[in-house]
Amino acid sequence: MILVTGATGNVGGKVLSLLRAGGHKVRALTRDPGRAALPAGPDLEVVAADLGRPRTLPPALDGVQKVFLMSLGANKATHDAHLVAAAREAGVEHIVQLSTLGVEMAEDPKTNPLGHWHRIAEQALWDSGVPWTVLRPNGFMNMNLGWAASIKAEGVARGPLADVPEAIVDPRDIAETAARALTEEGHEGKVYELTGPEALTGRQQLAVLGSLLGRELRFETVPLAAHREMLLRHFSEETVNGVITTLEEAIEHGSELHGRLSPDVHRVLGRAPRSFTDWARDHLHFYRA
Ligand SMILES: NC(=O)c1ccc[n+]([C@@H]2O[C@H](COP(=O)([O-])OP(=O)(O)OC[C@H]3O[C@@H](n4cnc5c(N)ncnc54)[C@H](OP(=O)(O)O)[C@@H]3O)[C@@H](O)[C@H]2O)c1
DSSP, X not given: OEEETTTTSHHHHHHHHHHHHTTOOEEEEESOHHHHOOOOBTTEEEEEOOTTOGGGHHHHHTTOOEEEEOOOGGGHHHHHHHHHHHHHHHTOXXXXXXXXXXXXXXXXXXXXXXXXXXXXXXXXXHHHOOOEEEEEEOOBXXXXXXGHHHHHHHSEEEESOSSOOBOOBOHHXXXXXXXXXHHSSSOTTEEEEEOOSSOBOHHHHHHHHHHHHTOOOEEEEOOHHHHHHHHHTXXXXXXXXXXXXXXXXXXXXXXXXXXXXXXXXHHHHSSXXXXXXXXXXXXXXXXXX
C-alpha cells in the first residue's frame, strides 16, 4: 500500500493517478474526504487525516509500505516531521519527499525562508532512518496559470520577475519521477533536482503563450509590495514573507540556481523533460479569450 499526501492537489493528484494506472494499491490522504470526492474502489482507499494533527496519522499509515510526502509553505517543517515520525513508528519502508531546489544553500532562514523550511523537513527525514528519496524541483510551470485571467481579458501578464531566467518544470514530470521512485528499485538515498529543459524569463514564457495563441501579449512588472498584497489574499503572512524574501534575492542577485539545467528528469524517466511549449500547448484553453 502506498500513501499519497496532497492527493487532492497538483503534484500529489498526478502521483495518485499514475500509481493507480500502474496497478498499485493506493491510499489518498485528505483532510476532508467528502470535499475530495475521490472515488474509492478496490485499488483506492481514502483516509481523513491532517498533517498538522499528529494523532490523525497512525491510522492513515496502518499497513503502508511507501509514502509520497508533500506539505505546504511555512508548515512544511512541522508537517513533514509529524508524518516522518509516524511513518517510522508504523515501519514504513520508503518515503519520497517533495522538497525544493536550492535547499543545500538555504542555511539562513532570513535570506531564504522557503528553502530553509524545506531544509529542516529534509533533515527530519534523513535523521529518521526511514529510507528516502528527495525531489527538489525548480518553479512549477503551472504557476503561470496565475496569468490566465489578465491574458484573457487584456492580453497582459503581471508578475515581479520579468527578466530572471528559470528552468521551470512541468508538474507532470515531477509526479512521474515520484511514481518511479515509489515503484522501482534503485532510488533510495537519491536527491533528484528536477528542472525543465531550458531556462526562460517571464517575458520569454509569455512570448511562447502569445505565439501559441496568435496574440500580442504584454508583460507588466509588478512591484514586490503589490505582489505581496496579492499573495496575502491566498496564503498565510509567514508563507508570503518567505516568498517575498526569496523574490527579493532573485531580483537583486539574479538566480544562477534557478537558471541551471539538471539531467535528473532525463536520468529517471529516460526522456527529456517536457518543455514550457509542451505544457502551454496542453493548457492553452485556460488562456483563450
Ligand atoms: N509551486 C512551485 O513553483 C514550487 C516550486 C518548488 C517546490 N514547491 C513545493 O511543492 C509543494 C506544493 O506542491 P503542489 O503544487 O502539489 O501543492 P498544492 O496542489 O497546492 O497542494 C494542496 C494539497 O495540500 C493538502 N494539504 C494542505 N494542508 C494540509 C494538511 N494540513 N494536512 C494534509 N494535507 C494538506 C491538500 O489536501 P486537502 O485539502 O485534500 O486536505 C491538497 O491536496 C510545496 O511544498 C512547495 O514548496 C513548489
